[in-house]
Amino acid sequence: MTRSGDDYLRGLRDGRSVFVNGERVADVTSHPAFAGGIGTVARLYDLAHDPANRELMTYPSPRDGRPVNKAWLVPRTRDNLVARRQAIKFWADASYGLLGRSPDHVASFFAGFAGAPAHFARGGQRFADNLLRFAAQAADEDLYVSYVIVHPTVDRAQPAHRQSEPFVYAGAAAERDGGFVLRGAQMLGTGAVMSDYIFVSVILPLKPGDEDYAISCVVPTGAPGVKLYPRRPYALGATSLFDYPLSSRFDESDALVVFDDVLVPWEDVFVYKNIELAAGQFSTTPAHVLGNTQSHIRSWAKLQFIAGLVKRCMDLSGRSASAEVVSQLGELATKVSIVEGMILGAEAAAEPDRFGVMRPKDALLYASQVYQQAMYPVLVNQIRGLLGGALIQLPASVDELRVAESAADMERYVRWPNASGVERVKLLKLLWDAMGSEFASRHLQYEMFYAGEPAAIHGREYRNFDWRAAEALVDKCLASYGLDSR
Ligand SMILES: Cc1cc2nc3c(=O)[nH]c(=O)nc-3n(C[C@H](O)[C@H](O)[C@H](O)COP(=O)(O)OP(=O)(O)OC[C@H]3O[C@@H](n4cnc5c(N)ncnc54)[C@H](O)[C@@H]3O)c2cc1C
Incomplete structure (x- = not known):
């Protein structure tokens, strides 16, 4: 129990x-x-x-x-x-x-x-x-x-x-x-x-x-x-x-x-x-699919968290109304929604396998894995690009917010239109730990490799994709005309 x-x-x-x-x-x-x-x-x-x-x-x-x-x-x-x-x-x-x-x-x-x-x-x-x-x-x-x-x-x-x-x-x-x-x-x-x-x-x-x-x-x-x-x-x-x-x-x-x-x-x-x-x-039992379905659900939560963090930064910094930021946030949200959709899609398209286990659709799961592995480094780069020097222009430690003189400077110079100095520093230190610190850097390596090196993941998608259905369309099209067709 x-x-x-x-x-x-x-x-x-x-x-x-x-x-x-x-x-x-x-x-x-x-x-x-x-x-x-x-x-x-x-x-x-x-x-x-x-x-x-x-x-x-x-x-x-x-x-x-x-x-x-x-x-x-x-x-x-x-x-x-x-x-x-x-x-x-x-x-x-x-x-x-x-x-x-x-x-x-x-x-x-x-x-x-x-x-x-x-x-x-x-x-x-x-x-x-x-x-x-x-x-x-x-x-x-x-x-x-x-x-x-x-x-x-x-x-x-x-x-x-x-x-x-x-x-x-x-x-x-x-x-x-x-x-x-x-x-x-x-x-x-x-x-x-x-x-x-x-x-x-x-x-x-x-x-x-x-x-x-x-x-x-x-x-x-x-x-x-x-x-x-x-x-x-x-x-x-x-x-x-x-x-x-x-x-x-x-x-x-x-x-x-x-x-x-x-x-x-x-x-x-x-x-x-x-x-x-x-x-x-x-490769035969449903273990890899079920284990990696867990990975994707975990990843979905992380992407939601990151998207929420970035949105909060944009809102507090007063930038979220700009068309450029709306576009970037929309792109970020799209990445999260694609992962969610792939999880739900693999679940909806699940079928009982030869062992009688309801197996999420392999090709959708592995496509999502290929997508996420390539997408995560791009996402990190995009977010770092959105925040620029603000991610670095932070006090060395929380102590600067406790000592009166430095706290006053932080309040004055490290604030946003919609956030106090303490709020901004707290949020950006959290974002830095998610995107830039050694912990974050390990997360980048994790998302790039946790399921295997890229060629191995591509191979799984290759083996599980329904090539027969895809090639049947090609055959149908090829059969629809010949040398003498007009
Ligand atoms: C943070 C983290 C946590 C992990 N957690 C676990 C865990 O809990 N349990 C577990 O079992 N494993 C875990 N792994 C290991 C993970 O499964 C492996 O890292 C993954 O399988 C890739 O293998 P590799 O690191 O040996 O990479 P490699 O196979 O060495 O690949 C590294 C790079 O070299 C390239 N490459 C590889 N072979 C060739 C070649 N012959 N020619 C040209 N290029 C090549 C690849 O494409 C890739 O770009 C974890 C990895 C990381 C990074």
């Missing part, structure tokens, strides 16, 4: 190995690098656990009838998809779409896996049983699962088994009583430091000979041998909440995850040394 934020926090105090600035972190929930982001996730858990939100956020567990988060719901009907969307959007709105891998992200992948156990059973019934058991446990215990499904960028010109040494990339290095030994590294564990479990697999194409790397399993984040190396935590540079309202509270962290001979019990293994089944998890 759903957990409270406090229950979630307790689960993270498991002695996990997280290394930051030359130190091993004793407790991620209280460390300044992570406490802000983890606190935000805890609040999401509280929201879903709140009886007032029960109908919106949960459905009765098929095991015991207790409420579980709808992200785990395997959609069998269009209504199920709508219910999932509404729950996902509620959490995304609560975090302004700034948490790319909130707990409902990988949960949505598992909903897709759990809807297609036959795929895993092709490797042996026990793998399907393992998958269903873990998905049920994770739903009932409301677990936060993050994932690492990309090889670290060491030598991408060579397949996994031809790296300079074996098991640079995570793979099954040996078998021991009760399980296999997971050795190597995987990237890029967004949310890993604040998750309960890590799903380990590979979405990149594998080559014959890479069988040892064709795995799919879960590992408790605190398991012996799991080591997390997060990138620079932005909360550490956030001097105050006022100056960095987002970096301080919404840094979900991204980590290189090293598996130093981690024993993975067979019960936690879903695919073992099978290249076709490892790839098919993402």
Whole structure:
């Protein structure tokens, strides 16, 4: 059943190995690098656990009838998809779409896996049983699962088994009583430091000979041998909440995850040394579509938030009446509406797939992914262009607004026709943290790469687009005239 934020926090105090600035972190929930982001996730858990939100956020567990988060719901009907969307959007709105891998992200992948156990059973019934058991446990215990499904960028010109040494990339290095030994590294564990479990697999194409790397399993984040190396935590540079309202509270962290001979019990293994089944998890089952539908709903919330921020800036600066600004705001709104329309369109055009899962229309989903990946950097540029030097001409810190002399100067020189100095500084510092700070810059990289490098995303759209229908029109047209036609 759903957990409270406090229950979630307790689960993270498991002695996990997280290394930051030359130190091993004793407790991620209280460390300044992570406490802000983890606190935000805890609040999401509280929201879903709140009886007032029960109908919106949960459905009765098929095991015991207790409420579980709808992200785990395997959609069998269009209504199920709508219910999932509404729950996902509620959490995304609560975090302004700034948490790319909130707990409902990988949960949505598992909903897709759990809807297609036959795929895993092709490797042996026990793998399907393992998958269903873990998905049920994770739903009932409301677990936060993050994932690492990309090889670290060491030598991408060579397949996994031809790296300079074996098991640079995570793979099954040996078998021991009760399980296999997971050795190597995987990237890029967004949310890993604040998750309960890590799903380990590979979405990149594998080559014959890479069988040892064709795995799919879960590992408790605190398991012996799991080591997390997060990138620079932005909360550490956030001097105050006022100056960095987002970096301080919404840094979900991204980590290189090293598996130093981690024993993975067979019960936690879903695919073992099978290249076709490892790839098919993402291309055949509905998991990738459901997981990325969550991503798009999250992105929709973020784009709404950004559009609202820019509109507020234009209103307060007295510029929103100008034709040029109206045109730019209209263009911004169009981008948000296109993303919304693609989500609703994919949902409306959903059809039951071969597993009996109501699958949002793949081609619309992936088209939206291609669009968003290319659109986001343009959007950031457009907004920075709209704001110019105002985004930089800001006091170093909130203290300038507290000290009488500097506060008076801020009030006089850093105001807008419709905003006091404090209002303007507050708003622009928020916008800078969304568009320009190191946190914002990571968000730019995230939106450009979270779903894969561009060619991979284009390939998904290529494979899922209805070329038959498109080419049928060409055939029809070609057939409508000939050499002697007039
Ligand atoms: C902020 C962030 C968070 C992420 N979170 C997660 C996560 O939670 N879990 C997870 O598993 N992964 C995560 N990822 C990883 C993400 O899935 C990968 O970054 C993505 O798959 C792209 O792979 P790559 O970074 O290796 O890029 P690359 O494949 O190295 O691509 C980088 C660039 O090189 C180009 N390129 C690649 N190969 C060639 C070639 N042969 N010839 C010419 N050009 C080439 C690409 O087109 C691209 O422009 C995250 C990434 C980021 C940036």
